[in-house]
Amino acid sequence: MNPVVTAFFHKPTYTVSYVVSDPQSRKAVVIDSVLDFDYSAGRTGTMAADDIVDFIVAEKLEVDWILETHVHADHLTAAPYLQKKLGGLLAIGSGVTAVQSRFGEIYNFGDEMPKDGSQFQHLFADNEKIDVGGMTINVIFVPGHTPGCVAYKIGNAVFVGDTLFMPDYGTARCDFPGGDARELYRSIHKILSLPDETRLFMCHDYGPNGRPFAWETTVARQKSGNIHIRDGVSEDEFVKMRRARDATLSMPGLIIPSIQVNMQAGKFPKAEDNDVSYLKVPLDLI
Template sequence: MAKASPEVAGFHDDKTGSVQYVVIDPQTDRCAIIDPVWNYDEASARTSTVSIDEISAFIARRRLTVDWILDTHPHADHFSAGVLLGERYGAPRAIGEKVVEVQKLWQTIYNFGADYATDGRQWDRLFADGDAFNVGALEGRVMFSPGHTLASITYVIGDAAFVHDTLFMPDSGTARADFPGGDARTLYRSIQRILELPDATRLFVGHDYRPGGREARWESTVAEQRARNSHLRDAPGEDAYVAMREARDATLPLPALMLAALQVNTRGGRLPESEDDGHSYLKIPLNRF
């Protein structure tokens, strides 16, 4: 029996290369929002809601009801807009349960105090591997897929899988695994698990950096990734993949917003508490990386 097929609308953020998704059950007009972007300008240290306002306009035009706000992991290159959208729509927010390990790791890196919660309470639900959920009448399940981060998960909804920063489009290969808590060998095993999904499964990536200046793309299939992904098409074994990934990662700079973004995203998309002047402040660990 064929799996139900959600309608998927992707919204590409040109600055960060991030792709945000609205996943729609056509039978009920209910939807989930995956990995929404809260825009941040580092030069002025100002936030804006341009990206999620575009999503909200789309949801309003389509008269959709939001069932979930879903994070695949705490992102290193943009602020999560999960809290903002949760407040707009009164929808529950969720992430993988291993986020607590990421919180503990970054609590040490930032030297946060005891008032920084590391139990995942910033979300409404922490998913375990294999957990089920619904978007309207569509059945969804969670696949634990770490490597890029300790907490990364894939959402499989009908015949679509949202694979975050594991696979990119075939001409861009696979994601880096050198962030704190990342591991190339673990990433390889997560990718193999994703590629065990049925060949026709639609895969939606978390980023597209438009190599060669082409138009942004974000949808492929398991079969296409297996045949054409530039890091996987020659079927490298685990050791060969790890050697390639670690050598490549050693040449990459940190994402420009990582040290700002992780202290927001490990709070579920909240700024640090305002100080006595009414403003929030970000904390940057000097000479740590």
């Protein structure tokens, strides 16, 4: 069963969220949702998430799963909001525990934050398979950008998270705590070992050189034209390039709020005695 894929592009964070559905059973999953967030004002919003809700309601779809490819550093997830509106189980790869452990120390979260992934309803194992209507979702561990990255293969479509970008933009950075360029190279080659016609769906696009935003490509196009990891690029060449490039990059604008929220399945810190939640900002550490 090849799924129906509907993309939702969030231009403020250049993130692409997906509703992936089986047209026969009307079952669906949501991948990598976005909560609107004005960092300067400390205000959240649900416009982007409501677009997904409205689509699912209009199409009469039933959501079984709300999936994350990894703990995002560039946007806040809308998973709890979507679950409240649509149901479904929140899930991520089991490698999230490594992210929780590393960043739990950075944010000095003690026992108040479990580091066993229990904030999610399900943690996927590598190569785990789940059925959603007539679709089978295959979970592929693809660490490198973070220790907990996964890709989801559904029929002839793979949702790659931040492992790959469109061919003219390359690959994900590996300089966050727990990132590893060699792991990323090997993870990407898991994806590129799939049939050439396999459709690949990106989590982000930045429209380099002014081209229109795009988020769908194929294994064949990545192998022939990805500027970082096309056929013929060795592991050592990739690692050298990736480390040099990462050294020039600034931190994502929303990394501080995003990780502390996303590694807890989108849940905000417990409100204080004035009924307001507060985020931490570690100084001189990341």
